[in-house]
Amino acid sequence: MRRYVLKRPTRRGSLIDYRAELNEEQYAAVTADRGPLLVIAGAGSGKTRVVTYRVAWLIEQGVDPGRILLVTFTNKAAREMLRRVEALLQMDVRRLWGGTFHHIANRMLREHAERVGYRPNYTIIDAEDSKDLIAACVREAGIDTRARRFPRSEIVRDILSLAANTASSIEEVIERSYPYFESLTFDIALVGQVYEQRKRRENMMDYDDLLLNWKRLLQEHPDIRHHYAQRFQHILVDEYQDTNRLQADIVDLLAEEHRSVMVVGDDAQSIYSWRGADFRNIYEFPERYPEARIYRLEVNYRSTPEVLQLANASIAHNRKQFPKRLRARRRSGPKPALVPARDVYEQAEFVVSRALELREDGIPLNEMAVLYRSHYHSMELQVELLRRGIPYLVRSGVRFFEQAHIKDVLAHLRLVHNPYDELAWMRTLRLVPGIGKRTAERVWDEIHRSSHPLTALTAISRARLIPRRAEAGWERFLMLVEILTRPPVVHSPSAQIGAVLESDYVEYLRLNYTNAEARLEDLRQLAGFAARYASTEAFLNEVALIGTERFSMRDGIHGEDALEEADEDEYLVLSSIHQAKGLEWRVVFLIWMAEGRFPTARAWRDEEALEEERRLFYVATTRAKDELYLCYPRLGRERSRHVILRPSPFIQELDDSLMEEWVISSEEADDLQ
Numbered sequence: 326m327r328r329y330v331l332k333r334p335t336r337r338g339s340l341i342d343y344r345a346e347l348n349e350e351q352y353a354a355v356t357a358d359r360g361p362l363l364v365i366a367g368a369g370s371g372k373t374r375v376v377t378y379r380v381a382w383l384i385e386q387g388v389d390p391g392r393i394l395l396v397t398f399t400n401k402a403a404r405e406m407l408r409r410v411e412a413l414l415q416m417d418v419r420r421l422w423g424g425t426f427h428h429i430a431n432r433m434l435r436e437h438a439e440r441v442g443y444r445p446n447y448t449i450i451d452a453e454d455s456k457d458l459i460a461a462c463v464r465e466a467g468i469d470t471r472a473r474r475f476p477r478s479e480i481v482r483d484i485l486s487l488a489a490n491t492a493s494s495i496e497e498v499i500e501r502s503y504p505y506f507e508s509l510t511f512d513i514a515l516v517g518q519v520y521e522q523r524k525r526r527e528n529m530m531d532y533d534d535l536l537l538n539w540k541r542l543l544q545e546h547p548d549i550r551h552h553y554a555q556r557f558q559h560i561l562v563d564e565y566q567d568t569n570r571l572q573a574d575i576v577d578l579l580a581e582e583h584r585s586v587m588v589v590g591d592d593a594q595s596i597y598s599w600r601g602a603d604f605r606n607i608y609e610f611p612e613r614y615p616e617a618r619i620y621r622l623e624v625n626y627r628s629t630p631e632v633l634q635l636a637n638a639s640i641a642h643n644r645k646q647f648p649k650r651l652r653a654r655r656r657s658g659p660k661p662a663l664v665p666a667r668d669v670y671e672q673a674e675f676v677v678s679r680a681l682e683l684r685e686d687g688i689p690l691n692e693m694a695v696l697y698r699s700h701y702h703s704m705e706l707q708v709e710l711l712r713r714g715i716p717y718l719v720r721s722g723v724r725f726f727e728q729a730h731i732k733d734v735l736a737h738l739r740l741v742h743n744p745y746d747e748l749a750w751m752r753t754l755r756l757v758p759g760i761g762k763r764t765a766e767r768v769w770d771e772i773h774r775s776s777h778p779l780t781a782l783t784a785i786s787r788a789r790l791i792p793r794r795a796e797a798g799w800e801r802f803l804m805l806v807e808i809l810t811r812p813p814v815v816h817s818p819s820a821q822i823g824a825v826l827e828s829d830y831v832e833y834l835r836l837n838y839t840n841a842e843a844r845l846e847d848l849r850q851l852a853g854f855a856a857r858y859a860s861t862e863a864f865l866n867e868v869a870l871i872g873t874e875r876f877s878m879r880d881g882i883h884g885e886d887a888l889e890e891a892d893e894d895e896y897l898v899l900s901s902i903h904q905a906k907g908l909e910w911r912v913v914f915l916i917w918m919a920e921g922r923f924p925t926a927r928a929w930r931d932e933e934a935l936e937e938e939r940r941l942f943y944v945a946t947t948r949a950k951d952e953l954y955l956c957y958p959r960l961g962r963e964r965s966r967h968v969i970l971r972p973s974p975f976i977q978e979l980d981d982s983l984m985e986e987w988v989i990s991s992e993e994a995d996d997l998q
Contacts, residue, residue: 759795
């Protein structure tokens with residue numbers, strides 16, 4: 326066999342003036358000698374620029390692009406970085422391996438599938454396929470879900486996935502994150518075993534298997550590990566603070582021989598532990614690589630000095646961190662504003678009024694964002710925005726009153742208020758264990774033929790329209806309806822919501838949603854919101870009319886009157902802080918900065934959880950470029966009673982000089998004329 330070597334033209338000199346295009350911190354990281362490198366990239370410090378220029382630097386130093394491995398958290402990010410490298414170097418770098426952990430795992434496993442017991446033509450199943458397969462495995466395991474309530478396949482999938490990505494047992498995951506399923510631990514583990522057997526037998530891998538088998542391939546086969554160690558002389562990992570235990574192990578195995586790995590991230594922005602991300606990966610990197618050099622990127626190009634002073638002061642309270650102090654390249658601006666409001670409604674009024682003022686000053690609505698710790702924090706604000714006709718887009722999920730669990734609970738109130746509401750009956754009946762669509766339709770036929778629909782429920786029981794497997798749930802449903810129609814509960818929407826929360830619906834949420842506790846908190850806050858209404862009718866009217874105060878928009882809600890000259894794509898952004906990571910706006914309103922709300926009350930039980938909450942606050946503040954407003958209500962509701970709220974401990978621990986306190990006062994429209 327004759328070998329032919331392609332001779333590519335030798336590059337002479339450098340196309341890039343690195344010293345001119347990078348600041349000193351960036352230049353030091355980009356041009357560092359090979360070896361383990363930890364780059365602590367503060368918010369807004371040009372992290373992507375460093376990774377891109379590092380790749381370009383290596384290639385200009387003579388490293389073949391095919392010997393570089395670039396791992397990112399989205400394939401889009403990898404493509405964008407490589408596109409920039411090609412533009413910088415004016416050359417094709419497609420031989421460089423770049424992509425997500427899963428993308429790269431698939432490339433390697435296709436070449437060596439037999440070594441981990443698969444055929445090379447294995448199928449990758451997505452989340453929906455995985456859910457369907459788990460449902461089949463529940464049946465194969467002999468678990469009768471009609472006789473005993475069992476979590477939906479999506480939840481079982483999430484339990485198995487969390488166990489895989491955190492190197493935990495199923496028992497540990499259930500104890501830590503799903504304690505209400507403790508009695509089902511054996512059955513869930515059995516389903517997991519059947520699921521693994523089915524995938525192996527049918528030559529299928531889910532997303533977690535790609536990583537698990539990649540690690541197995543490297544760990545159990547030294548020859549393959551050596552092959553890739555020789556192939557990839559330089560490994561770069563972006564957003565390293567978001568890696569889980571499994572991903573960090575894979576990186577360590579790949580770098581075991583040459584230890585030429587650069588990880589880039591910000592320990593202060595590690596906020597995804599609930600998704601399996603392990604803060605220890607970045608924090609303990611110097612322990613795993615004692616010879617590692619640490620580079621800090623602290624020059625911030627995004628925010629004003631005043632915003633950064635507050636962010637620096639806050640994160641300094643964390644004990645486990647790499648000390649850093651962001652420095653602004655921008656000119657001075659206004660101090661962050663601390664805005665106490667009388668209650669949540671005044672807080673919402675302030676945000677809307679101030680946003681409109683800023684728009685009048687020339688800042689488009691889509692250059693402003695309202696951030697919050699939990700989705701329910703946006704409830705009153707969404708009502709106020711709709712009332713005022715302000716266009717907005719919710720980045721953190723479905724609009725509050727359109728979420729399934731909110732509509733489920735409201736359906737209970739609707740059927741009591743109007744017993745001929747077919748949609749409400751069909752929705753609530755389907756929540757009763759053992760009642761399907763056909764039974765619900767038969768029950769509804771009896772109800773709507775009756776002149777007294779609610780009393781017809783007893784006759785339905787006597788007529789044996791309810792399947793035997795649903796009888797227990799049906800009896801509990803009848804008890805709930807009786808409670809909802811009993812004075813004084815029937816006149817109080819808040820009390821009615823509370824009654825639903827004391828019913829089987831809580832178990833339904835836990836069996837059907839991975840974020841059941843967050844949904845329960847939404848409903849508790851909905852009960853507090855409903856307490857301001859004198860009757861269920863007034864409350865239901867308000868909620869129903871919210872949906873009429875808009876016209877169609879591409880992604881969100883658009884008001885009709887408030888902004889006559891608004892561009893089609895101009896809308897105020899509403900987002901949870903988790904969803905806002907990596908984004909920036911000229912103006913940021915951070916709402917519900919109150920004790921017990923942010924940080925959450927449960928975070929105080931665990932120092933690591935509290936430090937992650939503070940990192941979340943740090944992420945929120947560093948989204949602001951020009952102006953930052955820290956808002957909180959002085960009066961809140963807990964369990965149908967008013968409570969005095971103090972500012973968040975994250976505010977209390979800051980020096981007063983870092984903020985300017987605003988005092989909200991009201992003046993009638995007539996006074997302005």
